[in-house]
Amino acid sequence: MDLARARQEIRALAHYQGAYAVVEYLHDHFPHYSWVGIYWVDGQDLILGPWKGPQATEHTRIPVGKGVCGAAAQSGRTEIVGDVSQDPRYLACFPDTRSEIVVPIIADGRVVGEIDIDGTEFNAFSETDRGFLEDVARLLATLAPGIL
Ligand code: SME
Numbered sequence: 001m002d003l004a005r006a007r008q009e010i011r012a013l014a015h016y017q018g019a020y021a022v023v024e025y026l027h028d029h030f031p032h033y034s035w036v037g038i039y040w041v042d043g044q045d046l047i048l049g050p051w052k053g054p055q056a057t058e059h060t061r062i063p064v065g066k067g068v069c070g071a072a073a074q075s076g077r078t079e080i081v082g083d084v085s086q087d088p089r090y091l092a093c094f095p096d097t098r099s100e101i102v103v104p105i106i107a108d109g110r111v112v113g114e115i116d117i118d119g120t121e122f123n124a125f126s127e128t129d130r131g132f133l134e135d136v137a138r139l140l141a142t143l144a145p146g147i148l
Helices: 003-016 019-029 067-075 127-143
Strands: 035-042 045-052 061-063 079-081 099-107 110-119
Touching: 003 019, 003 127, 019 035, 019 045, 019 127, 035 067, 045 067, 045 110, 061 067, 067 079, 067 099, 067 110, 099 127, 110 127
Parallel strands: none
Antiparallel strands: 035 045, 035 110, 045 061, 079 099, 099 110
């Protein structure tokens, strides 16, 4: 996958078609992104926004500070978990998830949401994914509910 080209296409999708189109692009173009979702911050909670993957998650509302998602929202830093069974913070969603990356979406210095991606392989996510998804998160920052 040509990441420079993916960034360009995602910039256009974010601008013209919104957050779901970005989620769909990530899911459909990166085979190791098995479930892709965006959570938006609403007060002290993360609320599930657009997502694409084989199954719905029961975790549609997660308190900031809870789970891997809540940790990233609290710290404002990307979380990469290579083996979810070894992370006591992990909130299980899907039986075949082995690893996870959570990338905060930051606007005006505040966490307004995050990209959450599950992988079915151990250590599915690298520093390349981190850099790329942090760029994608910047493109999503203006799309958070209540930002404009
Ligand atoms: N695993 C996440 C919860 C969200 S589901 O993966 C979609 C967590 O530990 O916060």
